[in-house]
Amino acid sequence: MPKEGFKSITVSETVYKRFNEAYANSKDTLAVRGIRSLSGYISYMLEERMQENEAMAVHAPRMKKISVDDDRVVLLDSKVNRIAEVAVQNGVMFCQLCEENNCLHVGFAYALPEVYTALSKQGVKEPA
Numbered sequence: 001m002p003k004e005g006f007k008s009i010t011v012s013e014t015v016y017k018r019f020n021e022a023y024a025n026s027k028d029t030l031a032v033r034g035i036r037s038l039s040g041y042i043s044y045m046l047e048e049r050m051q052e053n054e055a056m057a058v059h060a061p062r063m064k065k066i067s068v069d070d071d072r073v074v075l076l077d078s079k080v081n082r083i084a085e086v087a088v089q090n091g092v093m094f095c096q097l098c099e100e101n102n103c104l105h106v107g108f109a110y111a112l113p114e115v116y117t118a119l120s121k122q123g124v125k126e127p128a
């Protein structure tokens with residue numbers, strides 16, 4: 001029986017092994033983010049995926065992620081059929097296509113979990 005406030009789920013041995021190995025391989029990095037158990041790691045991965053899905057659902061199919069670097073996100077905006085490059089400038093995300101820091105592209109870039117995680121570590125603020 002799981003402890004109070006928790007529910008258990010069953011996964012295949014293959015899935016379990018895969019996550020267990022990935023967790024073991026990055027235990028140190030994960031501990032920095034406050035993840036200290038295999039179930040914490042799986043919860044984190046599921047939550048991250050859910051956020052990405054939600055971000056995609058809001059803007060899809062308009063926006064497509066092309067690439068993500070440390071401080072630069074390249075998106076394809078299919079509505080205007082243009083590439084939007086969003087990069088960190090003076091501590092805020094700035095869209096080079098719109099030349100502003102509060103457009104759809106910045107919002108979409110910021111909602112990507114890998115961007116959000118990297119930027120919040122650098123202290124970059126979410127667009128208001």
Ligand SMILES: [Zn+2]
Nearest residue numbers: 095098103105
């Ligand atoms: Zn833009």
